[in-house]
Amino acid sequence: MLQVKDLRVRFRTMGGLKALVKGKSDPFIDAVLNVSLSIAPGTTLGLVGESGSGKSTLGRAIMGLTKTTAGTVTFDGQTLIAPGLDRSQEIRAHSAMMFQDPISSLSPRLRVRSLIAEALKIRNWPASKIDAEIDRLLSTVGLPASLRSRYPHQLSGGQARRVGVARALALQPKLIIADEPTAGLDVSVQGELLNLLHRVQKDTGCALLFITHNLSVAQHFCDELAIMYLGRIVEIGSADDVARHAQHPYAHGLFSAQPYPDPRRRRTDIQLTGEVPSLAQRPEGCDFHTRCPKAQPRCSREVPLLGQAVPGADVACFYPETAA
Amino acid sequence: MAVEQSQSTRPQLTARIPEFFKDPVTIFACCIVFAFFFLGFFGEYLAPYKITALDMTHRFGAPSLAHWLGTDNLGRDTFSRVLAGTRVALTVSILAIGASVSCGIVLGLLAGYGPRWLDNLLMLLLDSIYSFPYIMLALAAITLFGSSQFIVVLVVAITTMPTYARLIRTSTLSVRNHEYILAARxxxxxxxQIVLRHILPNVIGPVFILVSMDIPVVITVEAALSFLGLGVPPPAPSWGRMLNDGYTLIRQTPWLVIAGGIPLMLTTLGFTLLGEKLRDVLDPKLQVRRA
Amino acid sequence: MSSKMEMEKNAPVLEINNLSVGFNGARGQAIAVKDVSLTVPPGKVVGIVGESGSGKTTLISAALGLISRQTAEITGKVKFEGRDILNMSERELRAIRGTDIAMIFQDPMTALNPSMSIGTLMTDIQYRDRGVSMTEKRRKAVEMLRHVGIPDPESRLTQYPHEFSGGMRQRICIAMALLGQPRLLIADEPTTALDVTMEAQIIHLLRKLQRDFHTSIVFVSHNLGIIAEICDYVAVLYAGCLVEQGEVDHIFHNPQHPYTKALLACDPALLPEQVTDFPAIPGEVPGPFDRPTGCIFQARCNLAADICRQVSPPLRPVEANHAAACHMAKGI
Structure with a gap:
């Protein structure tokens, strides 16, 4: 369904003149760097990373909402984003995006009815059938039809997210990009939303890109996981493999840093110390070698590339943890 | 477009209308504003005398039963002129504010939502207008085109427009980064569509407040220009001109100044109070505090 | 003197008795906290778990005398080291806050004044030590920054809050809180705004500092994993009511209240490998205006019986150091 190859997103951090004055030769940062991934119809890829890892930027770049500097995006067999080519409209015409903050992603002065109708109209739904379709969509996501005339601020967090799903469904997408759809949601209601997304995917067979920082949700919800660090994917693979036998030291540290709700299994050590370096000061060599407990001299000179550092392994590390 | 705006603000407003009218100050302000509009439309027909009726025998007449507010230097009935002056004030303020609000909204949206270079260009333009004193502009315009009501409206519209444009631009800049804009894209x-449906309804609110605050300013500006002889040309009755006529003889005939000043003061007070109340009701920050 | 200290050693640092907080509004009284009793023993970490709307922030704010009596109706008793907090004057409260009781917050950016350098912030907070020289105050600041893991603290004193990352800022907040050598530290979701790896480091740091300084900590969080990591005792809050409390091991391994059980079941970290259906608690938390009579959790509880709809269950002991407010829980 979706194929991304060597995608790169560059941002300018300061104007050309200012950079010249400050004597900085490189006023750019790479928010996304040489990312390749693919999602098959009906499957879910989880994009996991800490803040600043570029996961949201990647999601937006795929939709053509952020300009890409290099690389290609192929959708449904057609290359629609490439250097000098921007046919991202065609991607957006068959995709839907869901956002982190449910209420702020719904236009505050429009009622639920208009919010969903807007999506239906853009897909050329016949005007006479819009009302019936809105009711059908609301019941699909488990909301009463009486909510049609509510404004976003009159909805609870869970309800607003369901409206978000209904609107995404109205777009009849082949691909859904969900950017932190469960962030800020209480665990007691989070499950309902995840189940709903599962059901939607089963019914429509769409591909799902699930962007999250919540490792345990990603592990259980997604078919595949990609771990991002400083704009690069450091490890990609089936969710169980990555979560249980992470090979990249960063992925490994990330999963071990997760608090486990059992006082008898408290962590006594921390594997990952320090913090994510700023994108403007990307380390030489491997991005992670400054924090890596296993760093070797080679790591500060060469950049380990996904699939090449260790042939056949989808991990960007010269010395991966051995798969058990 | 205007219909859509009022529709979009209605739900929040209707919810707070009872509370809005509970305050006696608001009722007072509303009465003044209503009276202003009413007299603006019908004042001329209610006036006991024709505003141009000269009566040289009764020049500088003191207030009496026949002339409630006395007569002026040409023997015209001051009360009738005050009533009729409302229309001038109303026309000038409505036309000027209307023109400046619509231009301001369009330019503000363009600057806020459009590309960076357009924003820079428009801001440069608006800032230059903003820094230009309106009296100078009025003098220049009148020297070139002669004095007329149209020139007054034009001068006022041009000088108030940057305020609206900047207000809209600032809110647009913050609204365009909201997730629902990204969602729409x-x-x-x-x-x-994004600008009209998703941005405009969310940035328009403060404009209503500013308008009600600006109307008295415009009326005062019109009066000031007329006072200086740059405004609405005679024989049209303008409150500012009446002040001008009266102030040289303030010791002998104080009613002229009072007759011109009181309505000016009342209108200003009414609109300002209403504007402040509107701000209380519409300002989202104050709503939070109340909740 | 020494006997007095001996006595204080085992007396609770903070004692909350039957605390209720209601806010008076146009629609009547909104009950935020109802009848909560909680004890914080010296040198222990007490966790308060609750989801949004559970009243955890209101509870600790009221307990610190931060809620004005003009806006809210507060009943019950709060004692800090035997002194009644709720009846203290603003002056007495100020003398306690920041020295005897310190707080750290969720958002370390807004908790630090952006226009002051770290050095100024850290020396200003020692304003109560009048006799102490500036150099001494700076030395103490540097020492504390080193303690919380800020590398090269001397040179960082001149930097401003925005020059630090979120994790570093939270470390600075912790350092500032500890400068007054507080006997009670209140941590309100201190890791919620941080990434997992930073969260792990801050938890690790708090645990270490708690051992070093022997400070009692009240740790508020919605994250069960974090609570399990750091707390000795846990209180579970639901819609302003304390539904279960006890030693951390009891709460996680022998939960008695249906809400605690459901909450634990919902935590994705505890899910088995293959899930097709994520567990959830159907329904919504009752709002502050429409609280039911009887048990607060009845509408979402699958054990709810008639008695639950009529009588509000009291907090009853179910085993040593463990109590639950449920009619269905087995008492002792």
Whole structure:
């Protein structure tokens, strides 16, 4: 369904003149760097990373909402984003995006009815059938039809997210990009939303890109996981493999840093110390070698590339943890 | 477009209308504003005398039963002129504010939503207008085109427009970064649709407040220009001109100044109070505090 | 003197008795906290778990005398080291806050004044030590920054809050809180705004500092994993009511209240490998205006019986150091 190859997103951090004055030769940062991934119809890829890892930027770049500097995006067999080519409209015409903050992603002065109708109209739904379709969509996501005339601020967090799903469904997408759809949601209601997304995917067979920082949700919800660090994917693979036998030291540290709700299994050590370096000061060599407990001299000179550092392994590390 | 705006603000407003009218100050302000509009439309017909009726025998007449507010230097009935002056004040303020609000909204949206260079260009333009004193502009315009009501409206519209444009631009800049704009873009919704449906309704609120605050300012500016002889040309009755006529003889005939000043003061007070109340009701920050 | 200290050693640092907080509004009284009793023993970490709307922030704010009596109706008793907090004057409260009781917050950016350098912030907070020289105050600041893991603290004193990352800022907040050598530290979701790896480091740091300084900590969080990591005792809050409390091991391994059980079941970290259906608690938390009579959790509880709809269950002991407010829980 979706194929991304060597995608790169560059941002300018300061104007050309200012950079010249400050004597900085490189006023750019790479928010996304040489990312390749693919999602098959009906499957879910989880994009996991800490803040600043570029996961949201990647999601937006795929939709053509952020300009890409290099690389290609192929959708449904057609290359629609490439250097000098921007046919991202065609991607957006068959995709839907869901956002982190449910209420702020719904236009505050429009009622639920208009919010969903807007999506239906853009897909050329016949005007006479819009009302019936809105009711059908609301019941699909488990909301009463009486909510049609509510404004976003009159909805609870869970309800607003369901409206978000209904609107995404109205777009009849082949691909859904969900950017932190469960962030800020209480665990007691989070499950309902995840189940709903599962059901939607089963019914429509769409591909799902699930962007999250919540490792345990990603592990259980997604078919595949990609771990991002400083704009690069450091490890990609089936969710169980990555979560249980992470090979990249960063992925490994990330999963071990997760608090486990059992006082008898408290962590006594921390594997990952320090913090994510700023994108403007990307380390030489491997991005992670400054924090890596296993760093070797080679790591500060060469950049380990996904699939090449260790042939056949989808991990960007010269010395991966051995798969058990 | 105007219909859509009022529709979009209605729900929040209707919810707070009872509370809005509970305050006696608001009722007072509303009465003044209503009276202003009413007299603006019908004042001329209610006036006991024709405003141009000269009566040289009764020049500088003191207030009496026949002339409630006395007569002026040409023997015209001051009360009738005050009533009729409302229309001038109303016309000038409505036309000027209307023109400046619509231009301001369009330019503000363009600057806020459009590309960076357009923003820079428009801001440069608006800032230059903003820094230009309106008296100078009025003098220049009148020297070139002669004095007329149209020139007054034009001068006022041009000088107040940057305030609206900047207000809209600032809110647009913050609104365009909201997730719902991104959501709309991700749905392939066109830029015009985004601006009209998703941005405008969310930035328009403060404009209403500013308008009600600006109307008295415009009326005062019109009066000031007329006072200086740059405004509405005679024989049209303007409150500012009446002040001008009266102030040289303030010791002998104080009623002229009072007759011109009181309505000016009342209107200003009414609109300002209403504006402040509107701000209380519409300002989202104050709503939070109340909740 | 020494006997007095001996006595204080085992007396609770903070004692909350039957605390209720209601806010008076146009629609009547909104009950935020109802009848909560909680004890914080010296040198222990007490966790308060609750989801949004559970009243955890209101509870600790009221307990610190931060809620004005003009806006809210507060009943019950709060004692800090035997002194009644709720009846203290603003002056007495100020003398306690920041020295005897310190707080750290969720958002370390807004908790630090952006226009002051770290050095100024850290020396200003020692304003109560009048006799102490500036150099001494700076030395103490540097020492504390080193303690919380800020590398090269001397040179960082001149930097401003925005020059630090979120994790570093939270470390600075912790350092500032500890400068007054507080006997009670209140941590309100201190890791919620941080990434997992930073969260792990801050938890690790708090645990270490708690051992070093022997400070009692009240740790508020919605994250069960974090609570399990750091707390000795846990209180579970639901819609302003304390539904279960006890030693951390009891709460996680022998939960008695249906809400605690459901909450634990919902935590994705505890899910088995293959899930097709994520567990959830159906329904919504009752709002502050429409609280039911009887048990607060009845509408979402699958054990709810008639008695639950009529009588509000009291907090009853179910085993040593463990109590639950449920009619269905087995008492002792």
């Amino acid at each position: 991700s749905m392939n919704i066109g830029h015009l």
